[in-house]
Amino acid sequence: MPGGREVAAVTDVSFELREGECLALIGESGCGKSVLASALLGLLPGNAVASGRALLGGGLDLTAADERVLARTVRGRRVGLVPQSPSAHLTPVRTVRSHLRETLRELTGRRGGEEAAAARASFPADHLDRYPHQLSGGLAQRAATALALVGDAPLLLADEPTTGLDRELVERTADELRRHVDAGHALLMITHDLAAAERIADRVAVMYAGRIVELADAARFFGSPGPRHPYARGLLDALPERSFTPIPGMPPELDALPPGCAFAARCPSATDACAAVPAFDGTVACHHAPEASRA
Numbered sequence: 001m002p003g004g005r006e007v008a009a010v011t012d013v014s015f016e017l018r019e020g021e022c023l024a025l026i027g028e029s030g031c032g033k034s035v036l037a038s039a040l041l042g043l044l045p046g047n048a049v050a051s052g053r054a055l056l057g058g059g060l061d062l063t064a065a066d067e068r069v070l071a072r073t074v075r076g077r078r079v080g081l082v083p084q085s086p087s088a089h090l091t092p093v094r095t096v097r098s099h100l101r102e103t104l105r106e107l108t109g110r111r112g113g114e115e116a117a118a119a120r121a122s123f124p125a126d127h128l129d130r131y132p133h134q135l136s137g138g139l140a141q142r143a144a145t146a147l148a149l150v151g152d153a154p155l156l157l158a159d160e161p162t163t164g165l166d167r168e169l170v171e172r173t174a175d176e177l178r179r180h181v182d183a184g185h186a187l188l189m190i191t192h193d194l195a196a197a198e199r200i201a202d203r204v205a206v207m208y209a210g211r212i213v214e215l216a217d218a219a220r221f222f223g224s225p226g227p228r229h230p231y232a233r234g235l236l237d238a239l240p241e242r243s244f245t246p247i248p249g250m251p252p253e254l255d256a257l258p259p260g261c262a263f264a265a266r267c268p269s270a271t272d273a274c275a276a277v278p279a280f281d282g283t284v285a286c287h288h289a290p291e292a293s294r295a
């Protein structure tokens with residue numbers, strides 16, 4: 001950070017993701033979702049410090065791999081990325097067709113196939129000759145998704161892949177990503193869109209102030225018995241189709257985290273116990289979470 005301040009953007013995160021599985025990573029703006037995705041691909045800014053391990057099938061540790069290995073064998077081939085700001089990742093002087101052509105050639109050795117690749121992300125064929133600045137946010141998003149699907153990487157990180165899309169396109173994109181998962185790929189989908197998460201995720205990870213506070217089976221999380229962490233319950237209650245009650249207050253600044261549980265100031269269940277940071281037991285990090293019911 002400017003001025004040499006340090007921010008713990010992501011702390012003590014731990015999860016597994018299997019082939020054929022979609023994990024949705026949800027949480028308010030600024031909680032560390034994109035930083036986590038960038039860390040997995042070696043795309044953090046030069047002054048960032050990452051520690052820990054991120055093992056890809058076969059044992060490659062993404063956090064320890066050097067830039068050459070990441071660039072030549074990992075990005076696009078073993079780990080695909082739909083970046084959060086797709087227009088920033090497209091080359092301004094090249095059309096969408098040209099981006100797809102080069103990515104197809106590089107990752108699959110094939111010539112042609114741009115239209116089929118575009119169609120997978122509902123990118124309209126008659127817009128293929130447009131330049132990035134001629135695309136709406138939603139079209140840039142679909143172009144980025146099409147590019148990310150080309151390499152058929154076993155792991156796909158999709159950072160807000162449905163932003164800027166209308167409901168029908170959200171559903172089409174989510175369904176395409178789900179097909180990709182069902183074909184045996186793993187998907188980490190970062191999203192604000194809980195309806196999209198519910199549509200495609202097998203499991204849900206809820207992040208708050210840089211930590212995962214709940215990791216749950218999606219059907220149980222969105223259905224019954226529902227979330228166990230008060231923050232996760234608050235996120236669902238804030239939905240218009242549920243009680244439409246926002247969580248009071250704002251998330252803390254990551255460079256000024258309160259001691260103890262970072263959610264305590266906004267939490268209806270907080271007690272003195274929350275002065276200590278609750279440990280994450282693999283499913284929830286809360287001193288007051290209801291027991292996981294067996295079902």
Ligand SMILES: Nc1ncnc2c1ncn2[C@@H]1O[C@H](COP(=O)(O)OP(=O)(O)OP(=O)(O)O)[C@@H](O)[C@H]1O
Binds near residue numbers: 029034
């Ligand atoms: N380049 C950077 N330099 C310094 N701090 C950064 C940088 N990028 C992110 N951060 C810090 O990391 C925190 C997490 O950012 P991140 O982009 O991961 O949030 P996010 O959960 O993806 O939010 P959003 O939903 O808005 O995309 C930010 O609050 C900010 O404090």
Ligand code: NI
Binds near residue numbers: 033084159
């Ligand atoms: Ni983000």
